[in-house]
Amino acid sequence: MSVPPIPSEGSAAASEGLNPRAPEGQRKGLGADGTVYIEHDHHELSFLRKYIFSVDHKMIGLQFMFTGLVMLGLGGALAMAIRWQLAWPWTEVPVIGELLFPATGGAMSPEFYTMLFTMHGTIMIFFVIIPMLTGAFGNFLIPLMIGAPDMAFPRLNMIGYWAMVPGLFFAIASFFVEGGAAAAGWTAYPPLSTITTAAPGSMTGQTYWLLALTFSGVSSMAGAVNYATTVVKMRAPGMTLMRMPLTIWSLFISALLQLFALPVLTAVSIEQILDRVAGTGFFTPTNLVVNQMNPEMAGEAAGGQPLLWQHLFWFYSHPAVYIMVVPAMGMASDILATHARKPIFGYKPMAYSMMSIAGLGFIVWGHHMFASGMNPALGMTFMVSTILIALPSAIKVFNWLGTLWGARIQMTSAMLNAIAFVSLFIIGGLSGIWMAATPVDIYIHDTYIIVAHFHYVVFGGTMFAIWAGIYHWFPKMFGRIMDERLGKIHFVGSFIFANCTFYMMHQIGLAGLMRRTADPYAYEVYAHLQPLNEFISISAFCLFFWQGFFVFNFFWSIYKGQRVGRNPWKGTTLEWDAPSPPGHGNFDRELKVYHGPYEYASPLVEEDYLMQTRKVD
């Protein structure tokens, strides 16, 4: 876009002072149609400032995305090892077995198995899903969708990414320390996690794990402060709260969740570190006998309460579950509306239901503890609040369906993944009701039903929304579009294999198999589940390797994908007003918002979309 000559001092545009507080290095010009064009100073940044220590929200978003994708591969590989063990326990692990376990002829040890699922959960939650949703999409989309040139605090934003890096280091390095990686589950329940003799992973690995969590928390906190401030203070003129796209609502809400919940996790992580290294007694009780000896004699912590950790951990980690799904809901809503060529059905109920999910999210943590020994009367109140949280989720599902009614569905990869999100989220949401019901939970707590449930929410739901988001916003990120044919192949396989993998876990769980077991067939009653476990594992391997289509498509399209203009999907929201990819400062003209975010099929204009910035007389 060429910029018209800059008006001289005293000219109409300059004297009107369209933006008296224009950032330094920004100039303006008035187009013939009255559009105010903005030209940003072109800084030649060094490689280091542009790609490594960038303060540009788009680059930071991409950094989070690439890191998240690499960690997704690692977390997925851990899951493959888990599935190998569950289908064919104590047999030689292919490819890596000889290398990792020479002593046993390539079969994994039960200690190693406990590390596998601990680190699988930790990596997927703290280094894939949360960084991808809030880090990658939050960073990339918030300024673009509200019409801001960048985040409110660009340097803090950079710190947010770099604070995660030591966390990554500790998470990966923990595999190589004495005793190996943390092995107390991603929930790190004491005293298994606090007493060094209780598990090999509790020697040094657990301390590394806690440090990894703390750093990832600092990263999320820096992000959350930034997102909330940016959404509140930096919206373009006319962008009222009720004109914000649901993606922005969802990211704003999860930023608030993090702001209020994360300090608790950081505090308890530090308390557990102190229990482990300084002999304090927050969570480790007195008079234990571990390995025929009282750990207090060896100077370990004592005098604490194991349930205290569970309460405080879940006070963060339950809202964290919503941090992992609410942005996915927001993104799926935007993608559904855009590719359905139809306004979101019930915009306000959609926004309010996300708020109530977040609000209720703070008073449901006890549903993870129905079997924990917590006062059963508390279980009763947590049950009611938890069951009620199904209501806003149901409202969202009905509104997504309402959005599809009477739509003109475009069969894009982004749309297919967003529809898969709805289909699979329904399953994950509905199975949650069993868990909320305390008497039923007595049976299904800690069984594979739980594993099925949260994988349907986080993989079936969030992961498909992430794929949808990548297909949808890739053109904005790289100025090119991903290959649609490969995208559809990727979708079909992923959808089939994800269902084959996770649906059958309901059945295994109903049969009573507990989670986190290294050998399901140690109990005779579960021997007949072996074929089913084999089926699940083979599906999981297919799901894993099927991602090759995505990886290839992603990297190929960055360089070779078809070039597209500003608005390849004919979207209405502000990011499609910016060049693809947007330059420094994002927008090359001044924006004013006149409409809500979903004016598709509007009778006011001839086209089937009315952009938020388009003024209609």
Next chain:
Amino acid sequence: MRLLVTLLLLLVPVLGVWTFWTAEENGWWMPETVTTYGPDIDFLFYLILWMVAVFFVLTEGLLVWFFFKYSKKDDSKGVFSHGNHKLELLWTVVPGILLLVIAFTQMETWAEIKYRGNLPKSEPIAHVWASQFDWRVQYPGADGEFGTWDDVESPHLFVVPSGEDVVFILHSRDVLHSFFVPEFRLKQDAVPGMAIPMWFNVNKALREEGLDPKDPDSEDKEAIRLYDLICAELCGWGHYKMAGRMEVRSREKFDEWMAEQQANVMSNDKEDQS
């Protein structure tokens, strides 16, 4: 592509329902319960299952239908609608009421099983100690008191009488464990530093199939039934093999076993002294 995706979306509710429908005959289902409160839990499970199944089929069905119907090539504009207040009200109030019904129907059963005030009045039969990676059951000796020299300690095996309320106290010596017997529909974490009282009443175990369960004379008094006692909370590398056994005997058989154990303790004690 349109038909393929429609089919895929359709397979979710079809295969989903089919899997649950056939799960019992495939052995992918809850084992039959043998305790007094087991049927209550199962009833609540099925209540939720049916409500959930209706919503599952309804929502997935609408998704398939809408996808199929509205993905046709069509150059006209879609319906310009931002929502419908009455519909919103409908799908807020109806699920809201159903969810409250679900919530309130759970309460009685939960209170019956877990509230301390509802614990049967009988004396605890045993203290159950969990540790890495075994179960130890401590019964009182002939003196009827816990913590004396003649206590009976039974490793891995928890023997209980059938047809009566059995109260026991759950402990852990080291890390968290969880006492889980699938057929009993009972699960409770064992927490170090806490003594958690639990109860159950196995009232079906000793009845043979085909006999009238309501007729006390139809009990097979000779039968001894075994159930797996499973640790359901991660407790370390050996979590997978922390297996115990529940043995349900008739009252007479239980007393016989107990007398035998107590005699063993006595004779061992005599050997120690001599």
